[in-house]
Every structure is written in C-alpha cells, then in structure tokens.
Amino acid sequence: MDTHIHILCGDSFGGSVKQVLKEFGWTDTHKLIILRENYAIGPLEQLDTPVGRKLRSDWFRQNITENYNVSYDCEEEYTELLDNLEQISAQAKIIIWTGSNASEQAGLRLAVHLLGNRQNEIIVCDACAICEELFNRPDAYINYYHSGEIPSDKLREALLRISDGSRLTAVDIARLSQEWKEITRQSSVLRIWHEDIVLEVPADYYDSYLLEKLDSLQPPPGDDGFLKSARLVGEALGYCEQYVGDAYFEYRVRELIYSGVLEIKGVPTAMRFYSIRRRKG
Numbered sequence: 001m002d003t004h005i006h007i008l009c010g011d012s013f014g015g016s017v018k019q020v021l022k023e024f025g026w027t028d029t030h031k032l033i034i035l036r037e038n039y040a041i042g043p044l045e046q047l048d049t050p051v052g053r054k055l056r057s058d059w060f061r062q063n064i065t066e067n068y069n070v071s072y073d074c075e076e077e078y079t080e081l082l083d084n085l086e087q088i089s090a091q092a093k094i095i096i097w098t099g100s101n102a103s104e105q106a107g108l109r110l111a112v113h114l115l116g117n118r119q120n121e122i123i124v125c126d127a128c129a130i131c132e133e134l135f136n137r138p139d140a141y142i143n144y145y146h147s148g149e150i151p152s153d154k155l156r157e158a159l160l161r162i163s164d165g166s167r168l169t170a171v172d173i174a175r176l177s178q179e180w181k182e183i184t185r186q187s188s189v190l191r192i193w194h195e196d197i198v199l200e201v202p203a204d205y206y207d208s209y210l211l212e213k214l215d216s217l218q219p220p221p222g223d224d225g226f227l228k229s230a231r232l233v234g235e236a237l238g239y240c241e242q243y244v245g246d247a248y249f250e251y252r253v254r255e256l257i258y259s260g261v262l263e264i265k266g267v268p269t270a271m272r273f274y275s276i277r278r279r280k281g
Helices: 011-024 050-063 074-086 102-115 127-135 152-159 170-183 207-216 229-239 246-258
Strands: 004-009 030-035 093-098 122-126 190-194 197-201 262-266 274-278
Touching (some): 004 102, 030 074, 030 102, 050 074, 074 102, 093 102, 102 122, 102 190, 122 127, 207 229, 207 274, 229 246, 229 274, 246 262, 246 274
Antiparallel strands (some): 190 197, 262 274
16 A cells, blocks of 8 residues: 655655665655656646637747657646546545745645645755755765755655654645645746745756856867857856756857847757857957
C-alpha cells in the first residue's frame, strides 16, 4: 500500500528521488507524481481550462525549439496529472517538494489547487533549503536554484527529513489555491520567484542581461566576432540567480535576432547550429 506520495517538479529531480527511494528500499510504499513542465515559462493563463492548455501548448510549439518534444500536448499532461492525483489513497501522506524558484513554487500551488478538499496530510519540503542548511559552510557554499541540481548523496539526507517539513493547514491550502488562481489570470510568459511571490515579468526581462553576457565573452579568433549561441546561453544560465532554463534564453536570443539587435551566422533550428554577434552599424 502507498503510504507516501511525493509530488515534485522536473524529470531530473524525479529521477534522483526515485534513485534514493530505491536505495532506501521504500519503492513499495513511496510513489512519485512528477510535474514535468517548467512553470517559470510559457503561458499559464486559464490553464485550468482546455483553451488555456491549448494556448500553452501552441506557445511552446511556436517559440521553444531546443530540448522540446513537438508531440508534447499540455492537455495530455494535465489529464494524466489529474488521473494520478485521483488515485491517491485517503490514508497516504502527501509530500510536495518545492524550491526557491518560480517553476517549483508555481507547481506547488497547482498541486495544492488540484488536490482540492482531500483530507490527506500534506507536507511541503524544500530540498534546496534542507541541503543548504545541512551542508553549506562559510568556506564551501552552494546555492541550489532548482531541486534537480542536488546530487543524490545530499538528497538522501533531505528525504530522511520529510517529517520535518511544513504541514499545511486548511488556511495554507486555501491561500495557495487562491494564489494559483491569481497566477492563471496573468497573461505573462515569464515568471520569477521574488520576495516569496511567483511574480510575472515581461518576456524581454532578461534581454539586457543576455546582451551584457554577450559583450563580456570573447569570440574565437578568425570568426569575425561571431560567438556560438550555445556558449552565450550556457554563460547566462550559469550566472542567473533564477531558474529559467536554457530553452527560454535561446528563445530570447532568437527574438533579438528577429528584432535586428543581433546578427546570425548559421541556422537557428537549435543553438548549437548558429552563432551570433551584435549588429554592426
């Protein structure tokens, strides 16, 4: 019988948790429900409706190329999620994993909203915060921007501490559900985690940051000032203090090309296939 249901965001984090559960011998009683989407990007407006889910699917199909499965359908993902939540037994303890980023925080609110009026005990655990508290020292400090970044040896300790997580009260559940509803009234395609709020920001929020990174990088000699798009995206990803994802940065690089800010050499089907530089003149 399932005694614990873990709800979490991302296949990477899901794979790590699954590995640790197997090491502990817990797989017969602990089950996973994985929210596979990056809720920091793409439309979430009216996501509780078929119209909103089609809007999200269409946006990804039109704007995100790298690491994107063209057969992806938000409607199918959503239906599967509802089915998995419906199968949770009344006796199971629900653990929702989150972190200090817009994707996992929005995922937390979505999960709480969809769980509705279930009477199961719900515990919220922040694996990033747990691991930072346990392992960071003044001379060796790591900030985890997404739970998927945590190595499995440290994640073991977080899973041993699930009973220390925050138990949601009825008031907490109502608040988080209401916050999800507010998110789905917003028309933005980009969100950040700021002062404990999933905050919508303009689509071009990171454009100036990308251009600053481009200006700071040295293009290879003999390439007429062109830099591989993948190198710029990797640099931006490495220094960004929010979890956004390489696909969104690459989308913004292409938008800067289309708007004439950047010049391109190659074909922008995937970032490894083209290089960019500031437009001259």
